[in-house]
Amino acid sequence: MKRILVPGLAALAAAGLAVTLYLIFYWAPLERTLNFNQKIFYWHVPNWFMLFSMVFLCGGASIGYLVKRDARWDDVAHAAGQLAVLFGAIGLITGSIWGKAAWGHWWKWELRLTTSLILWLTMLGYALVRRFAGAGSERLAAGLAVFGVVNVPLVYFAVKLADSLGQASAHPKTQVVAKLTAEMKTTFQLSVVTFMLLGAALLLVRVGAIRDERRLRELRERGLDAGILDS
């Protein structure tokens, strides 16, 4: 089961990427005001969905780890944290390209951009802690993930309030999806599914690798304790 799960998910995701590319460029109609540059939307938005899924998975698994003290929760949180950095980076890059084409700016200090950037920076900090803080940093990382998730609504409301006192937001609203034509909606939904499959495949691979690393480390420590291994 496990042996075919990851390759299966990866193959489905690869096929999905090819199909969505075809649908985006040859099937979905041009958008009236944004024209061709709206096409990036089909990949940009699913990436943000994946970032937020990974962040909440990381936060949830971290709470699980703090409560249960079981390292398997920590493996999931670790993997989800790394993938959040990846999907966030893709989202920021595609978003900047779209912003330049649609608004004429690579970056704006706007509600969702600011919130996402802060969240992405938090996850980058999380990844750095996991990489460099050394032994015993698991609980610190878990605490950081919990604080990072708690921080999301605070950042969101702070920017929203600052915006409501200043100028309005230029970012497309979430209701946009409901107003899409049938072809656009199908293409968009297929890309969301594709990126979910990709995220699931990557997550399973990363969790497996991190778990193996941890087991190897634990075995090594046991070997050292028992005097079987030399340091």
Next chain:
Amino acid sequence: MRFFRLVAAVAGKDLKVELRSREILYTMGLFAAVIVVVFSFAFVKDQTALVEAVPGVAWAAVVFAGTIGLGRAFDREREGDTMRALLLAPAPRLAVFAGKTVAVTVLVVAVEAVVLPLCLLFFNLDLGTAIFDLALVLVLGAIGFATVGTVFAAMLLRTQSRDVLLPVVLYPILVPMIMAGTKATAAILAADGGDAWFWIKFLAAYDAAFAVAALWTFEALVIE
């Protein structure tokens, strides 16, 4: 009541140690002063510093200097290897945490007492009675900074490369506070009482939210 006595004891101990050497106070204070001076050079137009830069300069100075103080406050426990003794003491960990937070808050307020007059001086500001509003904003900011900062500094105590990791993990979490603080400062400078009061309430809410989160997680997070 016993809880508050323990908090006062931990905070009093930290502040007493600090007042004997005044090491953190002097270095933090000078560091904050240098930041204000450097920034006021950077934002000069026609030989006067730009007033629009004041909120950013003041908060950057407080947060940067505060981080130095935060790191040092816990280094002292690590160097003396006294953190374990502190945690083994017959006091709830929450009291230890709250005491540390109070001590850090006092240090940050002391830094703000350096930053605020320097900003008034270099940026040629005359606030009148609005200075009390600004003081309130700064104190609320200090409480929020100390609450979140103490949790992270305590967690990083035993890890490698904690000096660089502390700001990296701390600042994104502090963003709502820095944003509210700069907005409140800007509103006070523009004599916009309504906006200022709104952001003061936001700061108070931030402090309360993270005080709860910190009290709830501190016990589970500190490694010893």
